[in-house]
Amino acid sequence: MEKLSNYQPFSQLRDEKPYTFDRFVRLLLSIAVLIGIIWVVRSLSGVLIPFFLALLLAYLSEPLVVFVQTKMRVRHRGISVLITMMFFLSIFAILLWWFIPQFISEFTRLIELLKTFLQTRNYQDFIPEKVSLWLKEFFVKERVNELLNADNINQAASIIFNSAKSVLSGSISIITAVIGALIVLLYLFFILLDYKKIESEWASLITKKHRPLVTAIADDLKKSMKVYFRAQFTIAMIVGILMSIGFSIIKLPIAVTFGLFIGLLNIVPYLQIVGFIPALFLAMLKSMETQQSFVEVALLILLVMAIVQVIQETILIPRIMGKAYNMNPALILLSLSIWGSLMGVIGMLLALPLTTVMLSYYKQLIVNKGVSESDNPEPQVEDVILPETEPE
Numbered sequence: 002m003e004k005l006s007n008y009q010p011f012s013q014l015r016d017e018k019p020y021t022f023d024r025f026v027r028l029l030l031s032i033a034v035l036i037g038i039i040w041v042v043r044s045l046s047g048v049l050i051p052f053f054l055a056l057l058l059a060y061l062s063e064p065l066v067v068f069v070q071t072k073m074r075v076r077h078r079g080i081s082v083l084i085t086m087m088f089f090l091s092i093f094a095i096l097l098w099w100f101i102p103q104f105i106s107e108f109t110r111l112i113e114l115l116k117t118f119l120q121t122r123n124y125q126d127f128i129p130e131k132v133s134l135w136l137k138e139f140f141v142k143e144r145v146n147e148l149l150n151a152d153n154i155n156q157a158a159s160i161i162f163n164s165a166k167s168v169l170s171g172s173i174s175i176i177t178a179v180i181g182a183l184i185v186l187l188y189l190f191f192i193l194l195d196y197k198k199i200e201s202e203w204a205s206l207i208t209k210k211h212r213p214l215v216t217a218i219a220d221d222l223k224k225s226m227k228v229y230f231r232a233q234f235t236i237a238m239i240v241g242i243l244m245s246i247g248f249s250i251i252k253l254p255i256a257v258t259f260g261l262f263i264g265l266l267n268i269v270p271y272l273q274i275v276g277f278i279p280a281l282f283l284a285m286l287k288s289m290e291t292q293q294s295f296v297e298v299a300l301l302i303l304l305v306m307a308i309v310q311v312i313q314e315t316i317l318i319p320r321i322m323g324k325a326y327n328m329n330p331a332l333i334l335l336s337l338s339i340w341g342s343l344m345g346v347i348g349m350l351l352a353l354p355l356t357t358v359m360l361s362y363y364k365q366l367i368v369n370k371g372v373s374e375s376d377n378p379e380p381q382v383e384d385v386i387l388p389e390t391e392p393e
Contacts, residue, residue, distance in 0.1 A: 031363075042343050051181055054347050055188030060223075061230065062089065062189070063196055082193040086186070100262075103255050107286060110254075218362060225354040232322045237267040240313055247305035251298075254283050254290075263306070267313075269349045270333055277306065332356070 042049060062085055069081040192199065207215045241264020248256035263276040280302045288295040336356035340348030 039343060046344070050345060050347060051185045052188055053344060055185050055192055057347060057350070058185070058189050059192040059196060060226070062086075062193060066193055066196070079194060082190060085193070086190065100258050103258055107254050107283070110286065110290075218358065221362075222354060222358050225357055226351070229354045233268055235321055236313065236317050237264045239317055240264045240267045240273070240309060243309045243312065244305065247309060248302070251301045251305060252287070253298075253302065254286050259283060269346075270337065270353070272349070273306075273310075277303070280306070 065088070066078075066081050066085045069075050069084050070078070073084075075081045075084065204212055204216045204219075241261040243260075244263045245257045245260025248260050253259065259276075259279065262279075263273050266272045266276055281299060284295060284298040284302055287293065287298050333353065336352045337349050340352040340355060342348070344351070
């Protein structure tokens, strides 16, 4: 499989050559351009993020559009794009249809079990002592009577009014999200419709002087994304299956759905840790239903996640990802934070490809640019992160 075999870890990017005036100016200009790009992205994030999301989805969907055109013999480009979009929307709708009812059902069961066990003392056997004391303190009779005096009723009315405002603003947010999704779909349709033309002609917008460098960066980023998404999606799918199997073995509620959800989070490095929060919810549900210790169930979930994580780090990543992104974990987390703050979830998805390309071109244009401009009239793109096809 393809991998970025020429990539060097960040620790090896330190340069032993003295900084010349040319290199200093080049570094200053690079920083200024980067700051300008960040400022533009942040200022226009509301407009740019839907476009970038559509661009990313178009890049990922293009192979399927080509497949529909060539293998299914649908020659009309527009019809092929519509078929592709309907295919992905159908998969998304099926997943929602499968997941949401199960989640609502399990959440309802949890509420019913909580009401039932609060009326008995048996819950103390499997609910942690601190949680038990808090529930007792909250639901004691004196606390209820205190809540029913006039001042607190007025306060409660104010809270209800504020809650109603929150519901209204939440409804507006939902409508805004739906409109945003429709805008992304429109962007996606028109980008896919002219994808070949955009891919072949965008470089003509760049001046001849900078065209070789910019096109090389774009090609390098494209290859880097191809390697990253192919490998990361494969790893995420395997992790989701392993998680589903592990959760089924310990008989966790909605084991398959939750395992696949963890696999989906795994597309972004280290984001699967967030899955431990809903895991605690499922652990509470299982402990109430089976009267098993909450701590014991939580430890079993943690054990399953730890075993799958070890398999991922020792087997899946070395064999599938190889050394394509052999970066320090601290640098990975930093890049996720920076790109995530700039572009949200899209930035987190693209964080590693973008950071890898930036480090490579920093080494090429700043560190290794030791020769004069007369010897290199145009920027050359060599010894950069270029994925190579190697026999497996």
